[in-house]
Amino acid sequence: MPSVVPDADPVPRDGSLPAAALAELGTRPFGFYVHVPFCRVRCGYCDFNTYTAEELGSGASRTTYADQAIAEIRLARRVLGDTELPVETVFFGGGTPTLLPAGDLERILAAIDAEFGLAAHAEVTTEANPDSVDAARLAQLRAGGINRVSFGVQSAVPHVLATLDRTHDPRRVPEVVAAARAAGFDQLSLDLIYGTPGESHADWEQTLAAALECAPDHVSAYSLIVEDGTALARRVRRGELPMPDEDDLAEKYQTADAALRAAGLGWYEVSNWARDEAARCRHNLAYWRGADWWGAGPGAHGHVGGVRWWNVKHPAAYARRIAAGESPAHGREVLDAETRRVERVLLELRLAEGLALDVLDAAGRDAVGAQVGAGLVRAEPLSAPDPRVVLTDRGRLLADLVVRELLA
Structure with missing residues (x-):
């Protein structure tokens, strides 16, 4: 989740929501976003609420995170009351969710099911880096109830990955995609970034070709944004790297659209393409269509009935709130009509x-x-x-x- 949060109203310690928001429960699809804020390394362009082992400090640990997330899921059930809310989608995002043991993700998913019930044919997604999973881990994730995986590929060109501070070997991507297929995932998605400083048009075409050789069901392709406060922004400010060029970004978007369409993937959102309607990311569609969801984890955002809230950012602060039996929400805003x-x-x-x-x-x-x-x-x-x-x-x-x- 993005690390910048707006000014906000305070949230009651028990996390209770206004009656008007609760009255809308059940009128829209309901989902869960579970933020896993851990990464092995911090990518230079990333502005999300993530922490390496060195950045965590005391009071937070990967080993206790699943129990904390489960406690928040139980809090969500208390806050939302007895309204029947079958969970249509669950999305484990990050960070790198697959740095947690597969059993931890399975336990979190089981808690959502126990408290709310998973809808029939619920979409359950995890993000993964190509170097954070292998065939055995993917088989465990699939056996644990996750049925969709989104690989953070970004580029197939080593020098572009180096500029982004991505550490995986692009030659590994086809291997993990094949392993995910063998494990029985219903849908496979690849995330790409275009417009990295130093990326030529030929580099981008190489990335698209490599991605399409994997025959994904879904592709997300986003233009690089230089976010304030990131290592990449500091390099641009020092003149070490140029800002992305708008004309170059437009050309690369058109190239992506043409290549993806030719391969049978149609656009359904400006930056997202899918092989068919079943391959569209239902969780993200819920965001775009204004549905309701609970965001669990440090810095996660939730929305119910026109009330949007966000949790405290640091995992240690999150852990303290959970241990005290309090809502981890830091602030919220009630949206007018x-x-x-x-x-x-x-x-x-x-x-x-x-x-x-x-x-x-x-x-x-x-x-x-x-x-x-x-x-x-x-x-x-x-x-x-x-x-x-x-x-x-x-x-x-x-x-x-x-x-x-x-x-x-």
């Missing part, structure tokens, strides 16, 4: 299904015509059963601009 509407525009417009036209206010609907004229969106007529605004291929390159125009 207008904020929720604006967030729908921001997120849903990025989806291939587009945004329902009636989510826009009068000024936004008036602005649609200009965006159609500019070739950035297509809009279904008001006479359609469910008129929507959908980004065109060119509009995906300028999605942020389109959003600004529709919210102006």
Whole structure:
């Protein structure tokens, strides 16, 4: 989860939510995000809430983390009451969740099932680095109930990985993908990054070709963002590396889209492609569609009924709160109706299904015509059963601009 959190309202010690938020429970899909904040090394571009062994300090340990997460899951059940909430999706993110023993992830998943119940055909994902798993570990994860794995590949080119401070050998990726297939995972996803300083267009094409040789069900491809406070940002500031170039990023996005489409993967969100509807990441779709989820772990964010909260960041502070029987939530914000509407525009417009036209206010609907004229969106007529605004291929390159125009 990102390490920057907004200003917030205080959270009651027991983590209780407003009655209005609880009243909405069960009206939307419900999921769990479990943040595992441990990494072997810190990647230079990463702004997420993660810690190496050297950074943990006293009061936090990988060995006790699963028990703490389970305690928060039980807290979640108390906070959310008796409403039936079958869990549609679980996502173990990080950090590197697969640094924990497979049995720990299995115990956390079992606690979610015991407290809430997993829905039939629930999607259960873990992120993994190619060098954090082997065939035996993948078989254990699959036997423990995880059915989807997302490998952090980023690049297939050694010098690009070195700039990102990624430590895995790209030649290992096909091996772990094959091992995951053999273990019986339902879906396999690869995460890629383009626009790293020093990455040529040929380098990016090599990465795409290597990824597609693995025949993934799903690919996420994100442009590199130089986040303040990271080692990469410091190198850019010192002039050691250039900032990513916007034109280069646009060209690489188009190259990715063409290659992925040619391989049979269609876009369903601006930065995500899937082989078919079943391969789409249902957990992330829940975020983009404004569903409810509980975020467990240090720095994790949750959302229920228009209330968004986030936990204390450091694992030691998290452990202290859990040991005291208190909510680990650090702060929260209650979203008013207008904020929720604006967030729908921001997120849903990025989806291939587009945004329902009636989510826009009068000024936004008036602005649609200009965006159609500019070739950035297509809009279904008001006479359609469910008129929507959908980004065109060119509009995906300028999605942020389109959003600004529709919210102006």
